[in-house]
Amino acid sequence: MASPDSSVAPLPAARPDGGARVNDFSIQVATANGSGSQSSNTVLLRAIFQMGVPVSGKNLFPSNIAGLPTWYTIRASRDGWIARKKEVDLLVAMNPETARDDVLGLSAGAAVVYDAPLALAELRPDLVYYPVAFDALVEPLTKEPKLRRLLRNMAYVGVLARLLDLDLGEVEHAIEKQFPGKPRARDLNVAAARAGFDHAATLEKRDPLVVRRMDRTAGKILVDGNAAAAMGALFAGVTVVAWYPITPSSSLVETLIGHLRRYRIGPDGKATFAVVQAEDELAAVGMAIGAGWAGARAMTATAGPGVSLMSEFAGLAYYAEIPAVIFDVQRVGPSTGLPTRTAQGDVLSTAFLSHGDTRHVLLFPGSVEECFTMGVDAFDLAERLQTPVFVMTDLDLGMNVWMSDPFPYPARPLDRGKVLGKDDLDRLGGFARYADVDGDGIGWRTLPGTPHPKAAYFTRGTGHDEQAAYSEDPRTFERNLARLEKKLDGARDLLPAPVREGSGEAKLGLLAYGSSDPALREARDQLRREAGLDSDYLRVRAYPFSREVREFVEAHERVYVVEQNRDGQLAALLKLDLPAALVPRLRPVPHLDGLPLDARTVSDAIRAEEAR
Amino acid sequence: MATPATPAAPRTNRLGLSVVEYKGAKSTLCAGCGHNAISERILEAMYEMGVPPERVAKLSGIGCSSKSPAYFMSRSHAFNALHGRMPSVATGAVLANRELLALGVSGDGDTASIGIGQFVHLMRRNLPILYVVENNGVYGLTKGQFSATADLGAKLKTGVQNDLPAIDLCTLAIQLGATFVGRSFSGDKRQLSAMLRAALAHRGTAMLDVVSPCVTFNDHEGSTKSYAYMKEHDVPLHELQFVPAFEDLAVEYDPGTTVDVTMHDGSHLRLRKLEEGYDPRDRGRAMSRLVEAQAGGDVLTGVLFVDAKAPSLVDLLNLVDAPLATLPAEAVRPPREVLDALMDALR
Ligand SMILES: Cc1ncc(C[n+]2csc(CCOP(=O)(O)OP(=O)(O)O)c2C)c(N)n1
Ligand code: SF4
Ligand SMILES: [Mg+2]
Numbered sequence: 001m002a003s004p005d006s007s008v009a010p011l012p013a014a015r016p017d018g019g020a021r022v023n024d025f026s027i028q029v030a031t032a033n034g035s036g037s038q039s040s041n042t043v044l045l046r047a048i049f050q051m052g053v054p055v056s057g058k059n060l061f062p063s064n065i066a067g068l069p070t071w072y073t074i075r076a077s078r079d080g081w082i083a084r085k086k087e088v089d090l091l092v093a094m095n096p097e098t099a100r101d102d103v104l105g106l107s108a109g110a111a112v113v114y115d116a117p118l119a120l121a122e123l124r125p126d127l128v129y130y131p132v133a134f135d136a137l138v139e140p141l142t143k144e145p146k147l148r149r150l151l152r153n154m155a156y157v158g159v160l161a162r163l164l165d166l167d168l169g170e171v172e173h174a175i176e177k178q179f180p181g182k183p184r185a186r187d188l189n190v191a192a193a194r195a196g197f198d199h200a201a202t203l204e205k206r207d208p209l210v211v212r213r214m215d216r217t218a219g220k221i222l223v224d225g226n227a228a229a230a231m232g233a234l235f236a237g238v239t240v241v242a243w244y245p246i247t248p249s250s251s252l253v254e255t256l257i258g259h260l261r262r263y264r265i266g267p268d269g270k271a272t273f274a275v276v277q278a279e280d281e282l283a284a285v286g287m288a289i290g291a292g293w294a295g296a297r298a299m300t301a302t303a304g305p306g307v308s309l310m311s312e313f314a315g316l317a318y319y320a321e322i323p324a325v326i327f328d329v330q331r332v333g334p335s336t337g338l339p340t341r342t343a344q345g346d347v348l349s350t351a352f353l354s355h356g357d358t359r360h361v362l363l364f365p366g367s368v369e370e371c372f373t374m375g376v377d378a379f380d381l382a383e384r385l386q387t388p389v390f391v392m393t394d395l396d397l398g399m400n401v402w403m404s405d406p407f408p409y410p411a412r413p414l415d416r417g418k419v420l421g422k423d424d425l426d427r428l429g430g431f432a433r434y435a436d437v438d439g440d441g442i443g444w445r446t447l448p449g450t451p452h453p454k455a456a457y458f459t460r461g462t463g464h465d466e467q468a469a470y471s472e473d474p475r476t477f478e479r480n481l482a483r484l485e486k487k488l489d490g491a492r493d494l495l496p497a498p499v500r501e502g503s504g505e506a507k508l509g510l511l512a513y514g515s516s517d518p519a520l521r522e523a524r525d526q527l528r529r530e531a532g533l534d535s536d537y538l539r540v541r542a543y544p545f546s547r548e549v550r551e552f553v554e555a556h557e558r559v560y561v562v563e564q565n566r567d568g569q570l571a572a573l574l575k576l577d578l579p580a581a582l583v584p585r586l587r588p589v590p591h592l593d594g595l596p597l598d599a600r601t602v603s604d605a606i607r608a609e610e611a612r
Numbered sequence: 613m614a615t616p617a618t619p620a621a622p623r624t625n626r627l628g629l630s631v632v633e634y635k636g637a638k639s640t641l642c643a644g645c646g647h648n649a650i651s652e653r654i655l656e657a658m659y660e661m662g663v664p665p666e667r668v669a670k671l672s673g674i675g676c677s678s679k680s681p682a683y684f685m686s687r688s689h690a691f692n693a694l695h696g697r698m699p700s701v702a703t704g705a706v707l708a709n710r711e712l713l714a715l716g717v718s719g720d721g722d723t724a725s726i727g728i729g730q731f732v733h734l735m736r737r738n739l740p741i742l743y744v745v746e747n748n749g750v751y752g753l754t755k756g757q758f759s760a761t762a763d764l765g766a767k768l769k770t771g772v773q774n775d776l777p778a779i780d781l782c783t784l785a786i787q788l789g790a791t792f793v794g795r796s797f798s799g800d801k802r803q804l805s806a807m808l809r810a811a812l813a814h815r816g817t818a819m820l821d822v823v824s825p826c827v828t829f830n831d832h833e834g835s836t837k838s839y840a841y842m843k844e845h846d847v848p849l850h851e852l853q854f855v856p857a858f859e860d861l862a863v864e865y866d867p868g869t870t871v872d873v874t875m876h877d878g879s880h881l882r883l884r885k886l887e888e889g890y891d892p893r894d895r896g897r898a899m900s901r902l903v904e905a906q907a908g909g910d911v912l913t914g915v916l917f918v919d920a921k922a923p924s925l926v927d928l929l930n931l932v933d934a935p936l937a938t939l940p941a942e943a944v945r946p947p948r949e950v951l952d953a954l955m956d957a958l959r
Pocket of ligand 3: 675719720721746747748749750751752759
């Protein structure tokens with residue numbers, strides 16, 4: 001079969017509105033890991049953002065430093081949808097290894113900018129092709145082959161700017177932001193973008209995609225969830241940070257260290273914080289717990305494999321009632337299990353981490369702003385409840401760049417929880433560490449070093465009485481467990497309440513959490529517009545569940561629980577919590593391919609179920 | 613028999629506390645267990661050095677040895693952590709409050725087997741802590757299995773022989789960067805007392821490996837951690853004299869026969885040499901001598917290595933003087949302008 005030459009390829013048949021598709025498309029850039037495309041893609045994303053158009057970016061990268069294929073998708077959405085979109089409207093094919101499959105996977109009518117030697121136009125007749133000889137474009141810019149490789153990627157930004165009618169000035173501004181204090185890198189990259197821009201003037205525009213200025217991003221910020229959580233910890237006044245590097249959590253701590261060095265070292269060079277890179281996650285969480293015991297605001301950050309290692313310590317801290325904050329930036333599977341792909345796979349195991357009747361407080365931020373606010377709140381909650389608090393983000397939220405309103409300065413003062421000092425002990429004449437004097441299940445604690453002869457108590461795991469003395473007495477043990485249950489039950493009212501959307505009148509309920517939120521909101525819209533299905537939506541923000549969760553299930557005939565895992569982990573927790581009569585209302589909607597959730601997956605699944 | 617007219621006022625230390633203020637709960641360990649003697653020596657050293665009990669944080673792992681902090685100094689906070697994980701908890705606690713005097717109590721199983729990873733990294737960080745390993749060569753609490761410090765050829769009561777080489781915690785600690793390393797024997801009251809007092813004056817990691825016979829599971833013929841074995845094979849390197857900073861240093865010393873180490877707080881550790889040419893400030897020599905001794909079945913005791921000047925982890929982190937734990941909100945939560953600036957940078 002003869003393949004048509006690109007220059008005579010038929011124009012795409014489908015142009016629904018007969019004209020331009022303004023601010024509503026997605027771009028996929030296919031490159032090799034480590035080729036510097038991350039900077040180019042950020043510049044492209046930022047330039048669209050600066051044009052006032054809502055935008056989101058998803059980096060789909062391999063567990064590798066250099067060489068393996070990487071894809072970056074950018075979605076511009078005039079309606080403000082920022083979930084991933086599965087359909088690609090414009091492909092930038094730079095990676096010979098994947099180019100063929102990338103092209104074959106497109107829908108008819110999509111546009112392809114590609115590196116000319118790849119000769120992709122022969123593959124299919126139903127696409128719009130823009131071959132560009134990138135090597136020739138960047139050749140005049142530098143003699144260094146390594147630099148040329150990087151500049152090729154900035155050149156495609158210039159090509160896209162011309163094709164999409166992006167303001168070149170915004171591209172240059174974005175480049176400036178990308179290379180602060182590096183004039184040479186900035187200039188070279190600007191030159192590369194310009195070379196692409198100029199060259200693209202010779203291409204005949206044959207696709208409908210354009211960017212037009214809007215005003216929907218004014219005042220907004222672009223940030224990833226890890227940076228947001230790091231700021232949360234900073235403004236929570238964290239003092240001890242112990243960690244062990246693991247993707248996708250490392251950048252959280254690395255960003256935090258930068259902030260601490262900048263903002264928490266006095267003029268005398270003395271630090272109001274301690275950071276230790278521990279030997280493993282057991283030690284990292286042990287340090288956080290030791291520090292929390294001694295009164296510091298202490299944290300660690302990790303991913304699933306680290307959480308597994310922290311299991312025994314989590315149980316100890318639960319029973320000894322010690323505050324600590326653990327950020328779990330979830331990813332797929334143990335060992336070499338897609339470590340750079342996203343998932344909500346640690347929910348069930350973390351809720352009950354360790355052995356015995358342990359149960360932990362989990363927070364589920366659903367946006368970068370909540371990575372910040374919950375990053376602050378987690379420290380207050382850990383000290384108020386005297387227990388470890390897990391902030392369950394994920395790779396999509398943590399490592400991808402999201403558009404957001406600027407973060408609010410914390411409204412409340414730090415809550416340091418129930419701590420007795422020397423004066424209190426003078427007044428009280430003593431205390432019982434694990435006595436429920438206030439009826440909320442939470443005892444008062446003292447910090448080591450408190451200069452009072454009655455301040456000390458002996459901290460140990462499960463077997464202790466109200467005075468913290470060793471005890472194996474069955475009644476004492478039962479009483480202690482009952483008090484802990486009361487404490488966790490009371491936590492429901494202290495934790496972030498769920499967020500409701502919808503009239504409350506629909507028969508259909510959608511329930512989700514974390515990074516699924518943007519896809520859920522868009523899916524609701526699709527269900528209403530495309531299938532006439534009205535739904536209410538509840539976004540759960542914490543475990544133990546708020547009492548509102550049960551009310552929501554009670555008020556809906558069917559509740560679709562959408563999660564980024566196979567087994568319905570949150571649904572399993574709901575089943576334990578809800579009265580048996582309500583359990584059949586829950587319908588799990590799993591998503592488990594390691595890619596960020598998109599709206600279409602959700603609405604398709606629900607429509608199919610509803611049609612049965 | 614003469615009866616004094618008025619009872620003598622109870623002896624007190626320089627804080628005005630009597631030794632009773634340093635007592636703990638009644639021991640539940642076996643009578644004659646070496647660990648009980650070590651508890652006694654720790655209690656005495658704390659009392660004699662005039663350490664305020666409220667300043668001490670007792671940290672331990674899991675084992676008979678790790679239980680023992682309950683049996684001394686009830687006026688100190690304590691944390692009986694997880695098996696092998698005391699070092700991390702201690703690290704966190706000391707960073708949270710640099711004014712704490714951290715006392716870590718561990719066993720040979722707790723330290724040399726399950727906890728070797730955390731032990732290794734604690735040593736190399738030079739965390740300010742007095743870390744005591746109560747070494748009986750077995751797991752007492754789980755009824756007598758070999759630990760990783762059991763000597764090659766040592767026999768259990770059941771006749772089972774250990775075919776693997778022992779981990780020598782002192783050699784390891786010296787190599788890793790610990791700055792005060794000593795070995796003693798729970799039965800040597802004088803040496804252990806002086807060593808504990810000196811270690812309390814040290815700023816940095818002081819690791820003491822104290823042979824502490826398990827009378828129930830490892831005190832028989834064929835054991836190398838028994839009272840009898842130690843009586844025969846204990847080779848002290850020197851006679852220890854410790855003069856705390858608050859006492860007068862009466863006599864001059866003779867550099868020919870004595871090594872004098874000035875500690876961080878101005879106190880003096882005096883070692884009257886029993887072995888020619890041993891200088892505990894020489895890391896390489898200390899390690900080679902330990903290896904020699906181990907090969908010959910000798911148990912070298914004394915202060916094996918000391919470096920009173922190395923910076924501790926707290927120094928390296930350049931922490932503010934006040935404990936991090938109780939810094940006021942103004943010191944730890946940056947003002948609104950900082951958040952505004954951070955937000956601006958992201959626009
Ligand atoms: C994770 C874990 N594994 C195993 C045990 C069981 N265990 C308790 S104490 C102990 C050995 C203690 O030996 P050692 O530290 O030498 O203390 P000793 O009793 O001899 O003083 C073991 C294996 C435990 N508590 N935790
Ligand atoms: S079993 Fe051994 S180590 Fe444990 S208390 Fe008894 S003598 Fe001591
Ligand atoms: Mg032992």
